[in-house]
Amino acid sequence: MGHFCYICQRVRANERFSGRGHRDHVCKDCARLPRETRKELEILSELERMLHQSHISERNQDRLLSLTQHPAPKVVRTATVLLEPARSYPFRRRRLVRLRRNPDLLRRLITELPAGMWEGYVGRYGDSLEDPGELLRGFDSGLPDLPPEDPGPEPDPDEPICWEDCERGVLD
Numbered sequence: 010m011g012h013f014c015y016i017c018q019r020v021r022a023n024e025r026f027s028g029r030g031h032r033d034h035v036c037k038d039c040a041r042l043p044r045e046t047r048k049e050l051e052i053l054s055e056l057e058r059m060l061h062q063s064h065i066s067e068r069n070q071d072r073l074l075s076l077t078q079h080p081a082p083k084v085v086r087t088a089t090v091l092l093e094p095a096r097s098y099p100f101r102r103r104r105l106v107r108l109r110r111n112p113d114l115l116r117r118l119i120t121e122l123p124a125g126m127w128e129g130y131v132g133r134y135g136d137s138l139e140d141p142g143e144l145l146r147g148f149d150s151g152l153p154d155l156p157p158e159d160p161g162p163e164p165d166p167d168e169p170i171c172w173e174d175c176e177r178g179v180l181d
């Protein structure tokens with residue numbers, strides 16, 4: 010049974026943590042990173058969690074806005090790209106469907122967010138779309154750092170398309 014490091018966002022073996030690291034949820038490798046790098050990774054992980062929330066609140070939007078003035082360029086770029094969907098599509102439900110009508114923004118999310126961030130989001134919430142491949146188009150060309158994708162099992166064509174919420178009986 011491992012332990013989660015919230016900086017590199019991995020479950021790592023217990024021996025990868027010091028006593029203090031255990032308490033802080035920071036593995037030994039990440040604890041050795043320069044302070045600025047660590048802080049930057051922490052913020053990027055905060056932004057990723059924000060994207061996964063069911064609702065990006067006005068307070069979150071203010072936080073994004075203030076991060077567009079951050080000294081680290083990667084933080085600035087990530088916060089800038091996320092600000093538009095946070096304002097225009099603050100609710101996660103049906104966000105991916107609505108985004109299809111905004112291909113320019115979709116392209117920016119795919120190409121300008123840190124490697125894996127948008128892919129992780131679509132992978133988690135996009136699998137009930139009729140054609141998730143359409144949302145993922147461009148990943149091969151835009152993000153050379155991504156590991157090769159496991160194609161996984163063939164989708165069952167008879168499986169009904171369902172949003173997570175319709176299982177709970179909540180529909181638009």
Ligand SMILES: [Zn+2]
Pocket residue numbers: 014015016017018019035036037038039
């Ligand atoms: Zn770590």
